[in-house]
Amino acid sequence: MVSPGILLVDKPAGLTSHDVVARTRRAFGTRKVGHAGTLDPMATGLLVIGIEGATRLLTYIVGTDKTYEATIRLGQTTGTDDADGEILTRAAPDAWDAVTENAITIGIATLTGEISQVPSAVSAIKVDGRRAYDRVRAGEDVVLAARDVVVSRFDVVARRQGEGILDLDVVVDCSSGTYIRALARDLGAALGVGGHLTSLRRTRVGPFDVADAVGIDDLSDARTLTPAQAASRILPALPVSAEEARDLRHGKRLSDQAPRLEGTLAAAIDEDGSLVGIVERRGADLKSAMNMPEAAR
Missing domain, CATH: 3.30.2350.10 (Pseudouridine synthase)
Known part of the structure; x- marks a missing residue:
């Protein structure tokens, strides 16, 4: 097994x-x-x-939330907002006059914090039951709705100047659902030279x-x-007795036990160190939000 x-x-x-x-x-x-x-x-x-x-x-x-390391290439746009797409535009030489260090700093600051972001059309978001990227590849014009995301860190750690391009190596901490390709696209647009992503690495989930x-x-x-080790990283661990574990597994509430939770959810761990499931507050009680299968603990 x-x-x-x-x-x-x-x-x-x-x-x-x-x-x-x-x-x-x-x-x-x-x-x-x-x-x-x-x-x-x-x-x-x-x-x-x-x-x-x-x-x-x-x-x-x-x-x-997640952490990414990425390279943003300023000076070019692509059809996918990343290096997999065809180059659509290249910045004119005089457009670079406005791309100062201060302008980059301001552009990044505008894309940091709570922001509204339009995801790249070439994404896995479903539109009427089909992935957006499938619709784009089928020749459809796809414009996705903006979504609210949080970018808590957007730091430039290195930069490299090339002919007609400027590469920025960045580190981004962000909420789930944030598109780093869209950050590259929007930074390039704000600076007037265009931008896309040439590399992306997720280092933390x-x-x-x-x-x-x-x-x-x-x-x-x-x-x-x-399951117990993983759940205890995600949520606070809540030790439960054998009797409490049995009640939770049978769908029973733990009466008047809500004060044992500091937050809204916890990982219930039995006396054997196995994961019973995820528990939540329900009034003054605790109840299972999710129970693990018997063989999965």
Whole structure:
């Protein structure tokens, strides 16, 4: 029997997130595999993979904040807002006069904090049941609705000047749903020279770091985090007695136990160190928001 767990994978460029899931299924001998957040084929870095019953935890991981390392190329726009697309425009030589260090600083500041962002049309967002990128590739004109996101860090760590281009290496901390390609596009537009992404690497998803991830060729020997270990990173751990664990597993509430939670959710861990499930406040009581399957604890 395949043990449930959370697997951290360092995705290489050229593979889709679905490719990584397919390889994980083969390596672990199970169909029940999912991931917490897509990476474009061009992108590298951390994919959080759920195996067997631990896939239920992905719901609580997908919405966590993330860190990216990226390179923004100013001076060119592409049809996909990244290096996979055809170059559409190149900045005129006199347009660079306005691209001062101060102008870049102001442009980045405008894209930091709580912002409204229009995702790239070439994205996995569904429009009337179909992925936006499928509609674009079919020749449709797709304009996605703006969404509110939070960019808590947007730092330039290096820059390289080339002929007709300026590359900025950046580090971005942001909320789930933020498109780094859109940041590149919008910064370039604000500076009047255009911009797109030439590299993207996700280094963190919530409490999980790419430094702890395995390579795509090492899946067969990879060790996973147990459901209890993973859940305790995502949420506060709540120790429960054997009787409380049994009640939660049977759908019963823990009467008058809500004060034991500091927040709204916690990972209930039984006396054996296994994950019972995720519990939440319900009035003065605690109840299960999600129970783990018996074999997945």
